[in-house]
Amino acid sequence: MVRALLDGRKTQTRRLLKPQPEVFPVDDAGTPCDVGLLHVEGDRLPRVTTGLVITKQEVRFAIGDRLWVREAWHAARSLDRTPPRDIPRDASIEHAATARSYAEIGLKGRLRPGMFMPRWASRLTLTVTDVRVQRLQEISEADALAEGVDLGAAARHARGLNREWIAGHCYDCEFWSPVTEWKLPGCGYRTGDESDFRPRLSSGAGCSHGFKLREAEDPKRFQYQFLWNSLHYKTGEHWEDNPFIVAISFDVRKGNIDEESQA
Numbered sequence: 001m002v003r004a005l006l007d008g009r010k011t012q013t014r015r016l017l018k019p020q021p022e023v024f025p026v027d028d029a030g031t032p033c034d035v036g037l038l039h040v041e042g043d044r045l046p047r048v049t050t051g052l053v054i055t056k057q058e059v060r061f062a063i064g065d066r067l068w069v070r071e072a073w074h075a076a077r078s079l080d081r082t083p084p085r086d087i088p089r090d091a092s093i094e095h096a097a098t099a100r101s102y103a104e105i106g107l108k109g110r111l112r113p114g115m116f117m118p119r120w121a122s123r124l125t126l127t128v129t130d131v132r133v134q135r136l137q138e139i140s141e142a143d144a145l146a147e148g149v150d151l152g153a154a155a156r157h158a159r160g161l162n163r164e165w166i167a168g169h170c171y172d173c174e175f176w177s178p179v180t181e182w183k184l185p186g187c188g189y190r191t192g193d194e195s196d197f198r199p200r201l202s203s204g205a206g207c208s209h210g211f212k213l214r215e216a217e218d219p220k221r222f223q224y225q226f227l228w229n230s231l232h233y234k235t236g237e238h239w240e241d242n243p244f245i246v247a248i249s250f251d252v253r254k255g256n257i258d259e260e261s262q263a
Helices: 002-007 141-146 163-169 171-175 219-231 257-262
Strands: 012-016 035-038 047-050 053-058 066-068 124-135 188-190 197-199 244-254
Touching: 002 124, 035 124, 066 257, 141 219
Parallel strands: none
Antiparallel strands: 012 244, 035 047, 047 053, 066 124, 124 244, 188 197
16 A cells, blocks of 8 residues: 555545445335435534435545555664654654665664554655545446555455356466466365366465456456455455445645644
């Protein structure tokens, strides 16, 4: 995600709407009511609407909000036992997404999760330009591109896809060995039946090359489906469940949020 922000490839993000709104029919045919957002005068955050009902549920983001990005980071090894709040502001910080190799940084300390990054160490600032509620599968190809998705889809995330489709579209299938009956590490294997491809779900590994995205009708949207399912495991949250989400668009600026405020 951080690399996509730095490269200018990511200007959208999606978050699961919690709790999911209660949808009711608006006619005898069972047509579901619309779900959206409304900014009520006097409120800082927009509220979720179901049909003509303005609920009390607020989303966490509003147009104009400025956010600072937390990312995995390193301080000097000498500060490994120092809590983030006590690290001096003039300390040398290495951001993991663009860190040099271990050979080049002999004194680099332990990797620290982004949730513990001090505000002053952030180097990316986001300004929210749009907030909307929609179904997950409403994401368009252009939206998926703006999500910055760029990954080899993993076979273990192939919920909703049959084995024959996977076997025919996975790059690794081209390198399957009829002698060992094993494909490249981390993808899957075939049994004695040529058509029976089984993702190696128990190994925790995914496809080492990815799917032939050129054959997908909407390749970026297709990739995003796998990315979403890799992050959301609970019932009702999968791509196939098509839950309501909050889609946030933003501008990205390189620089600390407080430095920009002072500029």
